[in-house]
Amino acid sequence: MGSWIGAWxxxxxxxxxxxxxxxxxxxxxxxxxxxxxxxxxxxxxxxSLDLDLPKEVLVDGEASVRGKGDLVGNARAVALVARALxxxxxxxxxLELLKASSAARPLEVITxxxxxxxxxxxxxDGVIDLLWDSSAKTLKTPAIPDAWWIAGRxxxxxxxxxxxxxxxxxxxxxxxxxxxxxxxxxxxxxAALRRNDGARAQFCVAREEALGRWHSYYNAxxxxxxxxxxxxxxxxxxxxxxxxAEELARARAVLDELLAITPEFAQGWxxxxxxxxxxxxxxxxxxxxxxxxxxxxxxxxxxxxxxVLAKLQGRDEDARKDLEVLxxxxxxxxRRFAAAHLDFARLMAKSGDLERxxxxxxxxxxxxxxxxx
Amino acid sequence: MRRFSPRSRPWSRILAAGLSLGxxxxxxxxxxxSPAAPASKAKSAGSPSIVLRDxxxxxxxxxxxxxxxxxxxxxxxxxxAGVALLDLQGDGDLDLVFSQGLASxxxxxxxxxxxxxxxxxxxxxxxxxxxGPGLSGWWTGLATGDLDGDGDMDLVAGGYGGLQxxxxxxxxxxxPAPEGSLVPEPGRLTPGAARTKGSIPWWATSIALADFxxxxxxxxxxxxxxxxxxxxxxxxxxxxxxxxxxxxxxxxDVFCGPHGMGKQKDRxxxxxxxxxxxxxxxxxxxxxxxxxxxxxxxxxxxxxDSDVYVANDSVANCLWINDGAGHFQDRAYxxxxxxxxxxxxEAGMGVAFGDVDRDxxxxxxxxxxxxxxxxLYFGAPIGFDxxxxxxxxGRETLPLLSWSxxxxxxxxxxxxELFTSNGHVYPQADAPGTGTKYGQAASLWRLPRExxxxxxxxxxxxxxxxxxxxxxxxxxGDLDGDGDLDLVLVRIDGPVALGINESSGLGQCxxxxxxxxxxxxxxxxxxxxxGHGARxxxxxxxxxxxxxxxxxxxxxxxxxxxxxxxWLYFGxxxxxxxSKLEIRWPSGAVxxxxxxxxxxxxxxxxxxxxxxEQVLP
Numbered sequence: 001m002g003s004w005i006g007a008w009x010x011x012x013x014x015x016x017x018x019x020x021x022x023x024x025x026x027x028x029x030x031x032x033x034x035x036x037x038x039x040x041x042x043x044x045x046x047x048s049l050d051l052d053l054p055k056e057v058l059v060d061g062e063a064s065v066r067g068k069g070d071l072v073g074n075a076r077a078v079a080l081v082a083r084a085l086x087x088x089x090x091x092x093x094x095l096e097l098l099k100a101s102s103a104a105r106p107l108e109v110i111t112x113x114x115x116x117x118x119x120x121x122x123x124x125d126g127v128i129d130l131l132w133d134s135s136a137k138t139l140k141t142p143a144i145p146d147a148w149w150i151a152g153r154x155x156x157x158x159x160x161x162x163x164x165x166x167x168x169x170x171x172x173x174x175x176x177x178x179x180x181x182x183x184x185x186x187x188x189x190x191a192a193l194r195r196n197d198g199a200r201a202q203f204c205v206a207r208e209e210a211l212g213r214w215h216s217y218y219n220a221x222x223x224x225x226x227x228x229x230x231x232x233x234x235x236x237x238x239x240x241x242x243x244x245a246e247e248l249a250r251a252r253a254v255l256d257e258l259l260a261i262t263p264e265f266a267q268g269w270x271x272x273x274x275x276x277x278x279x280x281x282x283x284x285x286x287x288x289x290x291x292x293x294x295x296x297x298x299x300x301x302x303x304x305x306x307x308v309l310a311k312l313q314g315r316d317e318d319a320r321k322d323l324e325v326l327x328x329x330x331x332x333x334x335r336r337f338a339a340a341h342l343d344f345a346r347l348m349a350k351s352g353d354l355e356r357x358x359x360x361x362x363x364x365x366x367x368x369x370x371x372x373x
Numbered sequence: 374m375r376r377f378s379p380r381s382r383p384w385s386r387i388l389a390a391g392l393s394l395g396x397x398x399x400x401x402x403x404x405x406x407s408p409a410a411p412a413s414k415a416k417s418a419g420s421p422s423i424v425l426r427d428x429x430x431x432x433x434x435x436x437x438x439x440x441x442x443x444x445x446x447x448x449x450x451x452x453x454a455g456v457a458l459l460d461l462q463g464d465g466d467l468d469l470v471f472s473q474g475l476a477s478x479x480x481x482x483x484x485x486x487x488x489x490x491x492x493x494x495x496x497x498x499x500x501x502x503x504x505g506p507g508l509s510g511w512w513t514g515l516a517t518g519d520l521d522g523d524g525d526m527d528l529v530a531g532g533y534g535g536l537q538x539x540x541x542x543x544x545x546x547x548x549p550a551p552e553g554s555l556v557p558e559p560g561r562l563t564p565g566a567a568r569t570k571g572s573i574p575w576w577a578t579s580i581a582l583a584d585f586x587x588x589x590x591x592x593x594x595x596x597x598x599x600x601x602x603x604x605x606x607x608x609x610x611x612x613x614x615x616x617x618x619x620x621x622x623x624x625x626d627v628f629c630g631p632h633g634m635g636k637q638k639d640r641x642x643x644x645x646x647x648x649x650x651x652x653x654x655x656x657x658x659x660x661x662x663x664x665x666x667x668x669x670x671x672x673x674x675x676x677x678d679s680d681v682y683v684a685n686d687s688v689a690n691c692l693w694i695n696d697g698a699g700h701f702q703d704r705a706y707x708x709x710x711x712x713x714x715x716x717x718x719e720a721g722m723g724v725a726f727g728d729v730d731r732d733x734x735x736x737x738x739x740x741x742x743x744x745x746x747x748x749l750y751f752g753a754p755i756g757f758d759x760x761x762x763x764x765x766x767g768r769e770t771l772p773l774l775s776w777s778x779x780x781x782x783x784x785x786x787x788x789x790e791l792f793t794s795n796g797h798v799y800p801q802a803d804a805p806g807t808g809t810k811y812g813q814a815a816s817l818w819r820l821p822r823e824x825x826x827x828x829x830x831x832x833x834x835x836x837x838x839x840x841x842x843x844x845x846x847x848x849x850g851d852l853d854g855d856g857d858l859d860l861v862l863v864r865i866d867g868p869v870a871l872g873i874n875e876s877s878g879l880g881q882c883x884x885x886x887x888x889x890x891x892x893x894x895x896x897x898x899x900x901x902x903x904g905h906g907a908r909x910x911x912x913x914x915x916x917x918x919x920x921x922x923x924x925x926x927x928x929x930x931x932x933x934x935x936x937x938x939x940w941l942y943f944g945x946x947x948x949x950x951x952s953k954l955e956i957r958w959p960s961g962a963v964x965x966x967x968x969x970x971x972x973x974x975x976x977x978x979x980x981x982x983x984x985x986e987q988v989l990p
Contacts, residue, residue: 052623053624054623055623055624055806056624058806087744087808088806088807088808089772089807089808089809120767120768120771121767121768122825123768124762124763153715156715157714157759157762157763159758159763182716183715183716183717185716187714187715187716190709193755193756194755208716212716220618223619224615224616224617227617227619228615228617231614231615232615233615234615234616237616
């Protein structure tokens with residue numbers, strides 16, 4: 001539990017930074033668009049493949065992309081089933097499915113999937129033939145993000161390292177946090193090492209490690225959610241990871257599910273409040289922190305978050321009350337709440353109570369704080 | 374004799390990856406990486422067929438491995454055993470020692486434990502059981518070398534809760550060294566002794582003897598695996614409650630680990646030259662614990678000392694670069710050998726090195742889990758160049774879960790072949806849709822100088838490449854005295870295979886045994902008595918008529934949990950002679966021995982040149 005609180009202290013990220021080492025957020029502040037039934041189904045297949053459960057895809061999907069199946073013309077569905085077939089040791093069936101699906105749209109998705117299969121078969125020239133337009137010196141399927149990493153990886157495997165950066169840097173612009181992003185940063189680091197560009201390699205390694213760690217936790221959380229669907233902690237952990245990655249709409253969706261199952265879970269309301277705050281839904285955030293504190297008045301982080309929110313909104317009196325309560329308790333002696341002393345010192349200074357301000361600021365400095373009052 | 378001037382490849386000076394990558398890389402060479410080999414579908418013309426006939430039963434080798442229960446409910450039961458080739462009794466042939474497990478973990482706790490199993494060679498590759506050293510445990514990795522400098526080969530046995538130094542007696546038997554146990558309490562597991570829950574045995578997997586500090590006494594690298602409590606093994610899931618993660622693979626319940634279980638840090642202990650060892654501080658600098666399974670020692674950066682590559686299961690591998698005094702830094706990341714080429718940690722199992730492309734720097738092969746390729750790394754100006762996929766080895770090996778590995782010239786044509794032992798850890802692999810299976814035949818590929826690897830098929834059901842049975846450890850050496858390479862293959866839960874090389878049309882070969890001086894030099898660095906670390910280069914004309922140099926290094930740790938022959942084997946193809954034999958000794962001396970005839974077995978002692986020469990049959 002202690003580490004969970006510690007993680008939350010980091011995840012508070014009140015003052016706007018993205019998660020540690022992660023690329024800058026690109027997420028819209030709008031709620032996630034509701035997925036169609038087909039999209040939701042295909043997203044489930046993608047998750048199954050992420051978790052190395054190709055059988056689930058085949059059970060649900062194989063018939064759907066063959067004959068008169070309901071997804072015969074859907075290239076994304078065909079590609080996912082083909083990938084599941086290949087991962088089940090049925091590579092020939094996968095190739096046959098892709099070849100037989102020339103009517104599926106968009107066709108570029110099928111082409112990219114054929115290239116992925118060629119990559120797995122060490123047919124590196126085949127990958128380049130499928131994806132690379134040598135006269136135009138660009139990809140034949142530039143709109144398909146996966147095509148960029150597949151081509152980049154094929155070039156790396158061929159030993160053509162000078163051609164790797166352009167492909168993978170473009171891929172990372174398109175998909176900065178995908179499951180393939182850590183690998184792409186790794187290859188960029190290796191390419192940089194070959195150029196003796198140590199600074200660039202160091203930069204790439206940092207992103208590789210941050211994304212790799214994030215995805216391993218992400219997969220673990222998704223397994224835990226599947227395994228314990230009625231338990232709040234796995235969903236909370238999943239939401240926390242999504243928050244760290246600034247995937248706010250998805251975090252919100254996970255928290256909505258969590259609170260529908262366990263509405264009395266104070267930590268869930270705290271996480272929802274944080275998500276809403278990041279989405280600029282400040283009224284919603286305040287209500288969620290209120291709810292969290294009703295359920296668990298000792299939830300110091302919720303109280304602190306509510307105080308900071310009040311301060312940002314100019315409700316200094318509300319902020320003062322929360323900070324006073326907070327700092328009178330164990331949090332006042334906890335160096336992880338050093339910033340609360342600073343906030344309180346500033347509030348007191350603003351209100352003219354210089355004595356209390358000085359005392360709070362001194363406490364902040366005792367905890368190692370360096371910011372000026 | 375002249376002295377060796379180290380010309381290490383510049384990447385070896387690069388500090389460990391991570392925060393210090395920046396400025397130090399300025400010292401790197403800007404030489405481009407090796408060009409890609411042009412693809413070729415052509416078979417290597419004129420190569421003889423390679424036949425490794427299983428003659429274990431016919432030759433008296435009746436070792437049967439026990440590795441727990443068939444259901445494999447714990448990770449201990451999946452990893453099998455190893456084999457060591459060493460000359461017991463001083464009769465010049467290679468005898469066999471096998472590690473051994475037990476029927477179950479409860480059997481281990483109840484005792485008695487297993488002993489090592491010894492088989493004595495009659496010189497022609499026929500075996501009879503010898504007396505075991507009387508150990509009691511669940512034994513895994515084996516390492517060979519002359520621990521006490523008396524001129525015969527000794528043994529170290531690793532195990533689950535055990536690590537034991539054994540000295541060879543004048544009659545060829547093995548006895549525990551006076552300070553034999555290398556596991557302090559409470560890491561030791563004594564079968565039959567009372568235990569308490571929560572006491573975790575140290576689990577040694579692959580181990581390697583080499584002289585890391587160049588004092589002439591062999592040191593020991595101990596690969597250590599996972600923290601498994603025999604009284605409370607995780608079953609069904611790792612972690613507790615709602616945050617527990619089920620132990621599943623492709624949707625099926627399987628044994629737990631290594632993910633979610635504690636990693637054990639590898640160790641280096643330094644030999645005193647009498648069979649005893651000592652710990653030293655800060656040997657493996659900035660060490661991060663891994664799940665070590667495979668360990669190979671070789672001079673990775675060509676600077677004249679012994680480095681260590683460690684295949685870790687499911688986490689990044691390590692390349693410990695030695696400063697020549699036994700202090701190591703992990704440079705796997707900057708050398709491009711920590712992760713797959715795509716940056717994924719793989720389930721490393723076994724390692725073997727050799728100079729595949731004959732450029733004088735060592736290359737190595739690394740085996741992995743199913744769904745991951747056996748990797749082939751070539752020494753490059755900066756670290757290593759991963760040519761796995763360029764050589765078509767990814768496609769060949771993805772369905773395989775491979776363990777032991779050798780880069781060896783079975784047909785003596787001058788080109789190394791790649792051998793892997795295979796077999797899945799999960800009996801559940803036989804379920805439909807896994808893309809793999811539990812029992813897997815061993816594999817052999819030719820590695821042509823250009824183009825993709827070429828699989829060598831089993832020629833008959835009696836080939837060791839034929840049965841679809843899981844195997845683990847393996848070792849290579851000339852077991853029947855005819856000069857070619859044979860192979861011992863330790864199957865899991867079954868009888869051992871003895872692959873006697875019956876290939877037709879074999880090339881000429883040259884076998885070289887490098888030995889250090891009988892009386893050690895006063896000054897360091899010194900060469901160990903058994904020659905560990907000596908590097909030999911043989912130059913001869915190849916099939917095209919051009920002079921070509923092959924490089925070998927005396928290291929017995931190879932593959933997985935096993936020790937191969939200390940003899941160096943060079944295939945010379947059709948050449949009846951070599952034009953040059955040069956040996957670089959760990960002492961720094963370089964000895965040039967001129968030309969000679971092929972088809973010989975040579976014994977070379979540092980400072981004395983060739984002291985024995987035997988014509989091969």
